[in-house]
Amino acid sequence: AYARWARDQISGKAVPLVHRLKQSVPLFLLGFLAMALLNTLGFFSWVSAAVDYNVQLAIQRVGDVLLVGALAAVGLGTRLSSLRAAGIAPVVIGVSVSATIAVLGYLMIRYVGFAV
Incomplete structure (x- = not known):
């Protein structure tokens, strides 16, 4: 922009x-x-009741498929040569952030009870 x-x-x-x-x-x-x-x-709940079909679940499944497709596109677009050229620091930062998010997510589910 x-x-x-x-x-x-x-x-x-x-x-x-x-x-x-x-x-x-x-x-x-x-x-x-x-x-x-x-x-x-509450629009999707209303539509689900009107058409007797779980529209919210259908939207969630479509979203899941699109998310997997986006992640696959990112992964397939990653070149190992570009990672080598960037050096180890970005890789370490990426792995550290991912591990931190995974651990915090686990702790929240385990101790706070935020299971979806």
């Missing part, structure tokens, strides 16, 4: 606010917020 803004400042052209917002805000973020709002308002 900043790069686009800087480019427009250098070129001297005026860009309308709506156009800048469209460039700056990813579309998936708006979709995520819309789905969260609909879920909070």
